[in-house]
Amino acid sequence: MRAISMGMLLFGAFSSSTNYNLNSYSIGPAGTSNSSSTTYHAQVNGGGVSGTESSPNNTAGTGGVQTEQLAIPQAPTVSNGSNTYYDQLLVTLNDYENVPNTSTYPSDVQFAVEVSTSSTFASGNLYLQTGGILGASPVYQSYTAWGGTSGTPIVGLASSTTYYVRVAAMQGLFTNTEFGAAASAATVSPSITYSVSPNSLSLGNLLPGAIVTSGAISFSLTTNGVYGASIFAAGQNGGLFSAANGATITALSGNLSSSTHGFGLQGLTASQSAGGPLAIDSPYNVSGTNVGTETTTYTPVFTTPTAITSGSATLDVLAKAASSDPPSTDYQEVLNFVAAASY
Numbered sequence: 001m002r003a004i005s006m007g008m009l010l011f012g013a014f015s016s017s018t019n020y021n022l023n024s025y026s027i028g029p030a031g032t033s034n035s036s037s038t039t040y041h042a043q044v045n046g047g048g049v050s051g052t053e054s055s056p057n058n059t060a061g062t063g064g065v066q067t068e069q070l071a072i073p074q075a076p077t078v079s080n081g082s083n084t085y086y087d088q089l090l091v092t093l094n095d096y097e098n099v100p101n102t103s104t105y106p107s108d109v110q111f112a113v114e115v116s117t118s119s120t121f122a123s124g125n126l127y128l129q130t131g132g133i134l135g136a137s138p139v140y141q142s143y144t145a146w147g148g149t150s151g152t153p154i155v156g157l158a159s160s161t162t163y164y165v166r167v168a169a170m171q172g173l174f175t176n177t178e179f180g181a182a183a184s185a186a187t188v189s190p191s192i193t194y195s196v197s198p199n200s201l202s203l204g205n206l207l208p209g210a211i212v213t214s215g216a217i218s219f220s221l222t223t224n225g226v227y228g229a230s231i232f233a234a235g236q237n238g239g240l241f242s243a244a245n246g247a248t249i250t251a252l253s254g255n256l257s258s259s260t261h262g263f264g265l266q267g268l269t270a271s272q273s274a275g276g277p278l279a280i281d282s283p284y285n286v287s288g289t290n291v292g293t294e295t296t297t298y299t300p301v302f303t304t305p306t307a308i309t310s311g312s313a314t315l316d317v318l319a320k321a322a323s324s325d326p327p328s329t330d331y332q333e334v335l336n337f338v339a340a341a342s343y
Contacts, residue, residue: 070109070169070170070171070175070177071169071177072168072169072177072178072179072180073093073094073095073111073167073168073169073177073180074094074095074167074180074181075094075165075166075167075180075181075182075183076091076092076093076094076113076165076166076167076183077091077092077094077151077183078090078091078092078163078165078183078184078185079091079092079151079185080185080186080187080188081224083188084188084224084307084309085187085188085224086159086160086187086188086189086190086191086224086226086343087155087156087157087158087159087187087226087343088132088153088154088155088156088157088187088226089153089154089157089163089165089185089187090151090152090153090154091113091128091146091151091152091153091154091165092147092149092150092151092152093105093111093113093143093146093151093167105142105143106171107142107144108142108171108172109142109143109169109170109171110140110141110142110169110170110171111140111141111142111143111146111167111168111169111170112127112128112138112139112140112167112168112170112179113127113128113146113154113165113166113167114126114127114128114138114165114166114167114168114179115127115128115134115154115163115164115165116163116164117161117162117163117164118164119164119182119184121164121166121179121182127139128146128152128154130145131155132152132153132154132155132156133155133156134154134156138168140170157187158187159187159188159189159190160186160187160188160189161186161187162184162185162186163184163185163186163187164182164183164184165182165183165184166179166180166181166182166183167179167180168180188224190224190225190341190343191222191223191224192221192222192223192225192229192339192340192341193220193221193222193223194219194220194221194222194231194339195219195220196217196218196219196337197217197218198217201214201215201217201317202214203240203317203319203331206240206249206319206320206321206325206331207321208321208322208323208325209320209321209322209323210320210321211256211257211289211318211319211320212318212319212320213316213317213318214316214317214318215316216268216314216315216316217314217315217316217317217337218312218313218314219231219302219311219312219313219314219315219337219339220310220311220312221278221302221304221308221311221312221313221339222308222309222310222311223304223307223308223339223341224307224341225307225341225342225343226306226307226342226343227305227306227341227342227343228276228303228304228305228306228307228308228341228342229303229304229308229339229340229341229342230281230300230301230302230303230304230339230340231300231301231302231303231313231337231338231339232298232299232300232301232337232338232339232340233265233294233298233299233301233335233336233337234294234295234296234297234298234299234335234336234338235251235294235295235296235333235334235335235336236296236333236334236335236336237296237333237334238250238251238294238295238296239251239262239263239294239333240263240319240331240332240333241331241332241333242326242328242330242331243330244328244330245326245328247325247326247328249261249262249263249319249320249321249322249325249331250262250263251263251264251293251294251295252264252291252293253283253291253292253293254290254291255288255289255290256289256290256291256318256319256320257288257289259320260322260324261320261321261322261324261325262291262319262320263291263294263317263318263319263320263333264291264292264293264294264317264318264319265284265291265292265293265294265301265315265316265317265318266284266286266287266290266291266292266315266316266317266318267280267281267284267285267286267292267301267302267313267314267315268313268314268315268316269312269313269314270302270311270312270313271311271312271313272304272308272309272310272311272312273309273310274308274309274310275304275306275307275308275309275311276304276305276306276308276311277304278302278303278304278308278311278312278313279302279303279304280301280302280313280315281299281300281301281302281303284301284315289318291318294333294335298336298338301313301315301337317335
């Protein structure tokens with residue numbers, strides 16, 4: 001009798017081991033694209049390969065998500081205003097790092113600006129906020145909102161300190177770049193430079209009824225004070241004083257031609273090479289035989305509303321004696337000029 005053998009034909013089986021038994025299972029989709037909630041967004045790839053490729057200047061990712069990434073922004077331009085800013089810097093965003101011919105950014109690209117006193121950004125990092133102040137969290141804004149080609153100031157900085165600045169970009173979801181290369185600039189110290197000449201001058205003979213002029217007193221002024229500066233004047237006696245006679249030709253504001261006697265200051269010129277403008281203050285911004293008074297209290301004669309470079313100004317001292325003034329050779333006034341800047 002011939003035996004007939006049959007192998008086992010298996011149509012299905014359950015996954016199992018001594019520890020578990022799966023009675024039903026299946027392979028579903030790899031994931032859901034753009035899963036989100038109010039606090040996060042997630043993008044998932046199925047079957048893709050991810051990784052990074054790098055060089056000394058760039059890091060590039062591979063895979064479907066990485067190909068969506070923006071180019072890393074170049075280092076920004078950071079300026080200290082030609083060595084004049086002591087409490088701020090000006091930062092201007094530049095083109096994409098690996099797209100050198102890009103001159104304008106798409107309107108929906110936004111940028112964050114990171115600032116540190118560490119060249120490696122190892123500690124103390126802050127982020128530029130709207131209004132130019134620094135804060136703990138990044139603020140993303142468009143290229144235009146960050147000032148475009150004019151740049152945007154970083155304010156409230158310490159003087160004589162080097163700051164490092166770098167930029168990251170974002171365009172919609174899943175496109176945040178890392179921060180790019182950094183640029184730096186140092187704030188300077190607050191400063192003011194001032195001079196006045198000559199140190200003394202003569203009015204000559206004071207004849208009754210005649211108006212005499214001293215000749216110009218010259219001033220120079222340079223300051224990086226962001227709120228400007230003034231040159232102040234104050235007199236010791238409030239006019240021309242004769243100690244021998246105990247008499248004073250009193251200072252006044254007005255026209256000496258129509259006054260019996262008097263003494264005062266008249267601004268002549270005010271200019272600058274940059275900043276300012278430097279201007280003559282009232283009541284000294286007069287001409288002809290008009291003058292502004294001087295008192296024992298300091299009064300501004302020249303003022304600039306902003307920082308100024310190579311400011312220059314001149315003024316005259318005018319006087320008129322009356323026949324009733326006791327004759328003497330010792331009429332004099334001590335004028336003190338002081339310059340002060342606002343930081």
